[in-house]
Amino acid sequence: MTETPPRVLTIAGSDSGGGAGIQADLRAFFACGVHGMTAITAVTVQNSLGVRGVSVLPADVVAAQIEAVAEDIGVLAAKTGMLATAEVIAAVAKACDNVHIGRDGRIPFVVDPVSASMHGDQLLRDDALDALRTELFPRATLITPNLDEVRLLTGIEVRDHDDAREAARALHAFGPKWVLVKGGHLHDDPQCLDLLYDGESFHEYTADRIDTRHTHGGGDTMASSITSALARGLDMPSAVRFGKAFVTRSVRNAYPLGAGVGPVSPMWRLAPLPEVIEEI
Structure with a gap:
């Protein structure tokens, strides 16, 4: 037998197309060498063209999943995705x-x-946005909004890096220990700049913008890889650096799927099949 890997929990919705949500989280967890566990919040009916329907699980069932795995298997780090209500x-x-x-x-x-x-359309009702700000953000070690989510949560329209810093300060006021404002949606910028803020200082992470429309699950993959790195003992700036590199490589290896937007792919981490066969 081998040693049990770090155990990581995702609390999120299921994507029937396999590109985002729970499915993206589990793919990233596996590629990062951690054992992934799930608390499913909702089941979506979707494919590469969009979401056709959502069925939200009862809140007590979501909570029971979290407590069941934590009490027996143990959790070294956890993340959330779509929480629905x-x-x-x-x-x-x-x-x-x-x-x-x-x-x-x-x-x-x-x-x-x-x-x-x-x-950029709003997915959560206003009461759920308020609950994010008041219930989860004060409990968060890190929050990872994209620019559309920044706008919904703070009212700040990020058009440049100064706006991103203003947004990070506004988000930090809600109580998280760290804020990561992701710049991937600032499409006129040839660089993707992400800003990490702890209430005092900023850390900047940049990567060249990749010319692809296949970016489904990119946010999930970045948050999952950061969570995996935290479970493996990295400090926050190092974990974010790892997550930035991991998702950049995953976007570079994205592939088409169906008639719409394909997923980013962490499968670049897997050994080529011939190498595996040679070891058998």
Whole structure:
């Protein structure tokens, strides 16, 4: 037998097309060498062209999943994705408190505040946005909004790097320990600049913008790889540096799928098949 790898939990919705959500999280966890566990919040009906429907799980069922895996298997780091409703968000906050997940507990908690579609449309009702700000952000070790989510959460329209710094300060005021403002949606910038802020200083992470429309699951993959790095003992700036490099490589290896937007791919981490066969 081999040693048990770090155990990481994702609390998010399922993507029937396999490109984002729980499915993207598990792919990234595997590629990062951690054992992935799930608390599913919703089941979506979707493909590469878009979402056709959403069925939200009962809030108590979501909470029970979190507590079940934490009490038996253990969690070294956790992340969220789509949480769907204010009721689910409140249940997640309480369950995480019960098992010591969060900035004041011993387990790092990455909150990816999924609240906007790929086209920038609002996915959460206003009461759920409020619950993100008041229930989850104060418990978060790190939050990872994209620019559309920044706009929904703060009202700040980020058009340049100064706006991004203003947004990071506004988000930090909601109570997370760290804020990562992702610049991938600033399409006129040839560089993708992400800003990490701890309330005092900024860390900058840049990568060349990649010319592809296949970016489905990119935010999930970045948050999952950062969470994996935290579970493996990296400090926050180093974990974000790893996540930035990991998602950049995954975007570079994205592939078409169906008639719409294809997923980013962490499969570049896998050994080529001939090498595996030679070892058997």
